[in-house]
Amino acid sequence: MDGEVTVREAVVDVLRAHGMTTVFGNPGSTELPMFRDFPADFRYVLGLQESVVVGMADGYAQATGGPAAVNLHSAAGVGHAMGALFTAYRNRTPLVVLSGQQARSLLAGEPYLFSAQAAELPRPYVKWSAEPLRAEDVPAAVARACHVALAPPRGPVLVSVPADDWDRHASPVPHRVVSGAGRGDPELLAVVGEALATARRPVFVVGSEVDRDGAFADVVALAEAHRAAVWAAPMSHRCAFPESHPLFAGFLPPVRERIVELLTGHDVVLSLGAPVFTYHVAGSGPHLPPSASLYLLTEDPGTAAWAPLGTAVVTGVRHAVRALLDHPPRGPRATPPPRDLPPREAPGAVITQSYLVQTLADVRPPNCVIVEEAPGTRPVMTERLPNDRPESFYTCASGALGHGLPAAVGVALARPRDRVVAVVGDGSAMYAVQALWSAAELGLPLAVVVVNNRGYATVENFARRFGVEKPPGTRLGGLDFAGLARAQGCAGVVVERPEDLAPALRAAFAAERPHLVEVVVA
Known part of the structure; x- marks a missing residue:
């Protein structure tokens, strides 16, 4: 017809x-x-x-x-x-x-x-x-x-x-335009703005929606205007605030009692684009210090509905933050104390997790984009590998392994002008090691750092919470990641000595095709 x-x-x-x-x-x-x-x-x-x-x-x-x-x-x-x-x-x-x-x-x-x-x-x-x-x-x-x-x-x-x-x-389908993120209730945003303006010691908790909605610079401006300490939300999977910024306080853990402890002393908690809160272990008691009031800004009505307390506004984060910039603080505020960071680690006889991450921070190029799935290394990365730009860090929000390596291939395909670096654990890498073949077929300049500690170290560490000292099925041996890379058309090298680490990473970052560096850590 x-x-x-x-x-x-x-x-x-x-x-x-x-x-x-x-x-x-x-x-x-x-x-x-x-x-x-x-x-x-x-x-x-x-x-x-x-x-x-x-x-x-x-x-x-x-x-x-x-x-x-x-x-x-x-x-x-x-x-x-x-x-x-x-x-x-x-x-x-x-x-x-x-x-x-x-x-x-x-x-x-x-x-x-x-x-x-x-x-x-x-x-x-x-x-x-x-x-x-x-x-x-x-x-x-x-x-x-x-x-x-x-x-x-x-x-x-x-x-x-x-x-x-x-x-x-x-029949052909006519193309339609459907509106995106909504604008929050202006009256309710004014309530949030008034609470922020009159707060004595506000604190921000930032999540992945900040980066997705292009609100990175606006959140920095709002934090600076209010001299507010800024925490990354528990298990947040994107960079929502420059982690070298003097106002950045660190990463909230997914533990209820610990969150209360870290936020004690603040009277207004402003959550921007993050659930409040994502927990990973069972806890009890309040979700916030008794003297703190919570205001939650999110695009997700489901998140707003299940938040255990506080005032929630369903809104696009960028629009809401720009509205809040119209509510400057009413009085002077003290600058939050700087974040405590560990001292630099000197090279030893073997490569430690800390030395690996420190070296990666030292030699990564300025246009570096990190895609991470190394659960055992991630705590060290939060201390020694700061991400300071929007759209510069991606990880998995679900906790399900197998995302990092293929996601890095997708990011590298989408961002050919940036240097994409996948940092994956040895256990994680084996969930989707076939992604290396796709990277080679596409000819992507992707650097892959496999942290080889010969086991599921995160599972072993977490087992202690349950009183399990030696859980079965957590040791990995006999895996040749560099060999697996070469078999699929990528370059692959193994590094075991601290003095070889920086040169190997620099070579991977300069390569025009996929290059895997297997780092054996203590």
Whole structure:
């Protein structure tokens, strides 16, 4: 009929209108009709396992600030990707997943490689999922998925498409513009501004929404105007404040009693783009010091609803912070004391975690972007590897391993002018080591630092909280990360002596192709 196109052509137009001309995937039989006459202006980025695919797309979308398209196989592929989808959901990353489904003509039975409840399988870790009832409804469902993925709070969505839908006819979907982050209630923001202006000793807690919403410089200006100490929220996965700034106080731990202790003495706590609070161990007692009042600014109505106390404003963080700049302090305030930092470590006979991180800070280039998944090294990084720029640090918000290495590939693909450095633990690296192949195929100038302590050190440390001195299954041995890198087309070297560390890192940072440095630490 006049005005009709194929489902495939209509979906391609929807993706193109949203800037999603890069498709991350690992194709299976049920997706092949999607790629007939694959458009010349699109590129397909191949990952060797579905969790790697989603991790690369996650890093790419975070680094570009826009959505990313993902192609997954039916039940088996989506199942492989679920851990990475969980991380993307926690990272608030806008991913549009198109998953294959067996042909509609076969779905009356139980055909090979079908998904029995395709829309239910990824829940609850997608914002929306659907398998349209008719082939002609697929383009409109994909368009809806794009808008849902981009609506605050952002996140992944999934549309399951039967294999025989792609060649059916459908009507084109007109491109629409849907508004982004909302502006908070001006009267309630004025209440927050008044509380901040009259506070005796305010303190800020900043989270990942600050970086996502482009509010980094505005938060610095607000903190300086109020001489407020600034803490990073527990488990925050992006840099929301310059960590070398005199007002930066450090990183709040995910422990209720410890947070209360660290915030004691402050009368107003302003949380900017962060949940209050993310805990990792059970606790008791108050969530804040008794004398403190909490004000929470977030784009996420769910976060605002479950916050245990305080006044919450659902708003875009950048808009809210700019409104608060109209409420300067009413009286003088003392400058918060400087943050205590450890002294420099001299080289010894072996490489310690501290010496590794210190050296990395010394030799990294000025345009360095860190992608981290080294849980045992992260506490040292918070002390010795400060990040001072927006969009300069990415890590995993979910705690699920396997994100860091593929995410670094995605960030490097999106940011070719920056030097992307993946810092991953030995245990973490093995969850998605296939990402090195994609980095080599793409020819990315990615530096990978594998911290090899021959075990799941974080699990061993955490076990002591439960009175478990020697947990089983935490020791790793016989892994040759440099060899794994070389086998997949990357350069790979092993460093065991402190005097060799800085030269090896500099060589990795200068390389034009993926370069892995395996650092054996004590």
